[in-house]
Amino acid sequence: MTASHTQGANPLQALAAVQQSPWLDFIRRSFVEDGSLARLVQTDDVRGVTSNPAIFQKAMGEGTEYDAQIKSVLAQEIVSPGTLYEKLAVQDIKTAAHVLAPVYEQTKRRDGFVSLEVSPYLARDEKGTAHEAARLWADVAEPNLMIKIPATPESIPAIRETIAAGINVNVTLIFALSAYKAVVDAWLSGLEDLHKKGGDLSGVASVASFFVSRIDGKIDAEIDRRVKAGDKNADGLQALRGKVAIANAKLAYVYWQEIIQTPRWKALAAAGAQPQRLLWASTGTKDKAYSDVLYVDNLIGPHTVNTLPPATMDAFRDHGTVKETLGTGIDAARHVLAEAERFGLNLEGVTKILVDEGVASFEEAFDGLLGSVAAKQKTLLTDKLTDIKTALPEKLEKAVQDGLDDWRKNGTIRKLWNKDASVWTGGEEAKWLKWLDTVDERLAHVAELESFQAEVKARGFKQVLLMGMGGSSLGPEVLAETFGKHEGFGHLYVLDSTDPQQVATYAKKIDPANTLFIVASKSGGTLEPNIMLAYFHDLAKKALGEKVGSHFVAITDPGSKLEALAKKEGFWKIFAGEPQIGGRYSVLSNFGLVPAAASGIPVKLFLEDALRGVRMSDASVPPAQNPGVLLGTILGVAATQFGHDKLTVIATPQIADFGAWLEQLVAESTGKHGKGIIPIDEETLGGPKRYGTDRLFVYLRLAPEHRHEQDEAIATLIDAGQPVVTITLHSKRQIAQEFFRWELATAVAGAFLGIDPFDQPDVEASKVETRKLTDAYNKTGKLPAEQPFAEHGPFAFFADKTNAAALKGDSAEAILKAHFDRVKAGDYVALLAYIERDTATREWIQHTRLKIRDTKTVATAAEFGPRFLHSTGQAYKGGPNTGVFLQITADDAHDLPVPGENYSFGVVKAAQARGDFDVLAERGRRALRVHIRGSLKDGLAELAKAVHQAV
């Protein structure tokens, strides 16, 4: 097969006679499959193939030739674009390796190689590179594979390790003689290591890829710049144009010749090792003024390789000259380099820059490649993935693109997935990132959840009552509200209140003898779930007697007090939380999945939906295509650079409860140290005039149930220039994907804000104040006295001194007016109601907030206490001081005792409201508390009237 005669041979074929091997610097599926590569091998004696990220980008980035394999992979697996790319690349490399196998055999393992490069993202990561080299070697599993490793200083030890593992290595991105020397040493050392281990040296091939034309590209540009600037050495400089790269290469060859004479090498050769050959890469001519075969004709010498891009190969076949040129003109080459130095052309500096640029350009190509694969994957998966569409004003759009590009250039998404706290503040963040892995981890243990589900079904519970707060309740609430009741399973109720009326209502909803009780608390020490547990355990015990424990399940982090209690009380099951996942990030861990299983949601399908989201947002997906990073960048940039910090959530009603979970995630994660994004949930959509310039709208659109009017209203906002992000879900179950997207997006937004998104420094403050009050109650039997600063009708008004001084007025309306007159553009108003949350009160609060929004043109939040304390409460106290708060408390018509405590539910709720208010006041917030005496219904009606008049 190899051309053995030069007579009548074309220049490519003739290279064999001078012992240089032409390799092809190109690969693509159709080219291998249609026999083109085989033809080159058979006809032109081409003896190898090199690939690199730029080559794969061109191959896979366009067209449809990879679609069949992509479809077949996607039909079987949920993969990331990174994994998908690798499957495509490995198949190409394997097929090419098969085409070249006969060459490999005939040349006795000297030629016939196909090169596959380790990820350029690992170019500065010694361990990562060595690990990836071994992984790719095992994946491709072809003896004539060469793993390409860049010659960065960090990769040199990885080259040694890889050679020592018996893997063929193509060391790439070599520009400087000094780097080449380090490569040679690593190669020799690797062989020596292998020899010591008793390995077979004869099977380990290596090439050192010396890049040529890029050197001239840089040096020539510098020459041109200096000549143009009138340099006094203009003639001398001009004479060096197009000469430095070849001179540099020739001296590398001289060094190679010296090496193979050394005793060090000879000992290895005697043990059967093959020499590492120099390979000329980057041999396509870039400057049209030069011959198109400049970097082939002038680099011909025995025991070398030249890898040629297709056009250069065609040119050389057509008019190349086969003559040994490499070993000649060495003095002239030295002279060229000496002259370059004399004129200050700084070859050493240029080669360093070229390594950095080489890595960066392969990273960029890889980003492009993975971006194209991700886009293709997205298209082919059609409605299996949620979609995101953005309509942003021009300047915001540009800033978002810049933000995304920054993340891309700095590889920040990879750092994030690597759990590198420097993405945020360099603090404790790394300890809170297990949510990145939880979907994979839970899927691996899904059988445990499925068998729990089967047992729950078999036991025929009529209701499931989950008790918890914030991160332990909002995810389950979304599941309950979104999916409703499942056939064969009890209805899932979620209780997250200390309001006695609310607790009583839930007690009426259930039949304790037929209810499964789930108490969920990560810490196990949160007041609310503990007293709810005390209450319902007592209630259930009355119905179930000694077997009460068999109706209780706990979800809590290992070692918590709740775990101990659950064991003591003989709970049916205890499910462990993951301590490295914070509450608001826990929905895809047991905190969401156990209630999901108990209520009949198909857990595996749910997790698989989530996994699609995880894979599409993983480290391999560049920021612009990465759903989580894209959204997070928009949130972060809009809030920090454009004042669009009121994240206004609009949703198709069937999935609207998602906003309650999202509120907590965003507010608690970002609202601290005076910064933050304020989520605005459930605020009925209005016309453009209702909004200021501080909004960012997110429209969660459930395609099968979408409402035309909602689409229209959103379109009107876009037309009015409001920034809108539309996320389309094709099924309800895709909220699983959105859970993950928003978790990642919030973490990303946190990076833009420069805060630690995983702590909640101000939530604790209210808890401390509440504890003080309940402790005082336990001692004295009453809460410390407090004095209203005004009383009008059923209302008593409370405030700290500063707020009270600003709120003078001789009627309820006047006080409220004074309060709301403090609202200015860019502020938000939050109504914080410590009352039962039911249909009537939700309508009341909605009506009242809309009145305020529509008259003041500010964002409004409508929250119920104490649930919001574990959610938006963090941002209200720790976020930007733009909130104006009206806290609403009321006499409890009926109270409920807390078993085992002196205090009642009513006392706890009152203490929580006061604790919260004290902290708001202490943080200098504009806050007013109105307490309703007597009938709540009448009091709310009057308050609504007073607010209407006040605004």
Ligand SMILES: O=C(CO)[C@@H](O)[C@H](O)[C@H](O)[C@H](O)COP(=O)(O)O
């Ligand atoms: O495999 C190798 C070198 O081992 C080649 O694919 C190498 O990456 C290419 O020759 C160069 O990247 C091409 O460089 P250039 O022509 O873009 O300057």
Ligand SMILES: O=C[C@H](O)COP(=O)(O)O
């Ligand atoms: O968001 C978390 C809540 O503060 C409840 O915390 P927990 O799960 O430790 O009870």
